[in-house]
Amino acid sequence: MGKPKRMLIPLAVVGIVGLALTGCTDSASTGGSSSRTIQVSGGITGDEATKLQQTFDKFTKETGTKVKYTGDKGFEGNIVTKVSGGSAPDIAIVPQPGLLKTLVGTDDVVKPSSTVESNVEKYWSSSWKGYGSIDGTFYAAPMLANVKGYVWYSPAQFKEWGVSVPKTYADLLSLTKTIRDKTGQAPWCAGFASGDASGWPGTDWIEDLVLRQAGPDTYDDWVSGKVKFTDQPIADAFDSVGKILLDPDYVNAGFGDVKSINSTAFADVAAKVADGSCAMTHQASFLSSNFLTVKNKDGKTPTIAPDGDVYAFLLPGVTEGSSSVEAGGEFVASFSKDASVQKLQEWMTTPEFADTRVKLGGVISANNGADASLASSQFLTDAMKTLQDKDTVSRFDASDLMPATVGSGSFWKGMVNWVDGTPTEQVLSAIQAGYNN
């Protein structure tokens, strides 16, 4: 009886394939109807993906058009393959202007409607519009944002030590020394490990210092390649960061010596700041979500408040009161001329979208029309106000704007080698060499 059964398997398989193929041709003929689901994809995953989907659900409720968000950790690499293969999603949420440029290079990105453009002009500063433009043509509206260059600390401990939040970078250095003298332990912790992207937290440090010490104009020239890594302003920024990160007296609290920075995962520092073993760490506003899964000294979830277990201040500038911040964010690129997709794109530029998403927690928007008080914590409200403030000099993350061989290549690797003890000069020329690749 065994033999006829064996004959059945291949026959069944042929049947399945046949059915599947018929299925395909069927759907081909019915595709393109107005009740279709808009496919959105991006690199946002986990809780944030769920919340983004909830935000889109509101759009579905209002218009009846279904929107489906798919997150993918390898989005940055896969989207290029998908677009080149003609299988692009309707909308892609692009985390880097550099990637947007690659996508526009495939000629598949559809220019947004004039409503999108006028909304962006209305609600965002001109520099944000610039990040979504390639060679002067506007392609993608900004979505959400995060502020880089925060120093996370424990207000309770600061009170205990009788120290206050520093106003200038020099103050920060003397504060570091004070804490070191008081506790006898390293005040700073840092983690550069992030899989293939290891080293990026270091690039944020450097970018912050370039922006604050050399100013926004030099920063822009640095991004465009006119100022080289080997030039003095960049070397100065490395030296300033090195005063903290390369000093064995000052790092790496809770983990080990200077070199342990490279082996520490960037998100793991949150636990050490929360339990008090690390006084300060430098990271973007998103770290606030990492504090939700760790514990403070007493084994409870730490409170994020100006008088709580953890809080953050913006990395101070050279002079008191100067406020320049580095920001990151996503951009919405469309691959479909469909009217419903355009409508969604327009909706995503409205304050309504920003308010809906910000209210769900964990993120902020640079949309001027959005209500900052809706943010899920005092900290995020402050961060959002900083971004919306017209007096704030904000610049996009430089490594995201540079060509990939530098911005997500030699710059990342350079930071890792720098922490490992390679002399600054050598590191800088190695990073600069990335432009030749």
Add this chain to the structure above:
Amino acid sequence: MVIDAQPVLDRKAVRAVARETRRNENEVQKRLTSKGATIAAIIIAFVWTIPTFGLLVTSFRPGADSTTSGWWTIFVNPNFTLENYGEALNSGGTALTLGDSFLNSLAIAIPATLIPIAIATLAAYAFAWIPFWGRSAVFVFVFALQIVPIQMALVPLLSLFSKGLTINGVGIFPGFTLRDADHSFATVWIAHAVFAMPLAIFLLHNFIAEIPSELIEAARVDGAGHGQIFFRIILPLSMPAIASFAIFQFIWVWNDLLVATIFAPSSSLPLTQTLNSLSGSWGDKWYLQSAGAFISIIVPLIVFFSLQRFFVRGLLAGATKG
């Protein structure tokens, strides 16, 4: 074939050879079962298992503990929970939950194993037993395709699927429109089948070509056509090879992230994709991945243990007995 006539032999020499063989066997056995070797094997097994064990322990620890202390601290401070498994199964981190994508993975992996086997056994039979012009050249060409990296074929294949193929204005293949089709797996099945084919044909050909020609000839004499020979002789006899390739292919497809991510529509993404995204944008929920990994391991383990006897049992050994 039973050989009745005893050949004439130098009995002394035979005994000497037999003795020598026995001694060598004993020697080898002794060496392999020495205490040192056993201890070494246990130590190696132990060391190799530590990371997996650590992962297992982490999967049962509360997330807040995992982020602050190493898994080995459970020995002094035991604290277990099933929460990670519950959260991993129900959250997922993309549009799908881990539970949904678990089913997708099965729906991808089973046909993606059966389709290449069905085609490759037929092809292997043809290469081995049907003489045609240029047979060896075609066979070598098929196997040579093995060296084409998958990454190189992704964009052309995807563009064939989505845009179709038109040569000189003549539509050869219209392409699929699968964007809106929920839970359609055809593209992933075809992609996996295509990528598996060279190795499948090569492995099965080598096995099928080894089947004694007497069997095939006897069947032909009895009036069997290619169909009967294939289904009644080749297929049953090559079960060990088919099963070992099936294990290979199933585990490869099950663990595949790249092919599925590129070819599957968003509602058909497999377990690996959800597992990859489980930790969230900022990696703050990495401990969920440990639970997800163990959910994902279950199926390959079942497949391996239920099919492993085919590796050991040689069906062919008794096939030609008179």
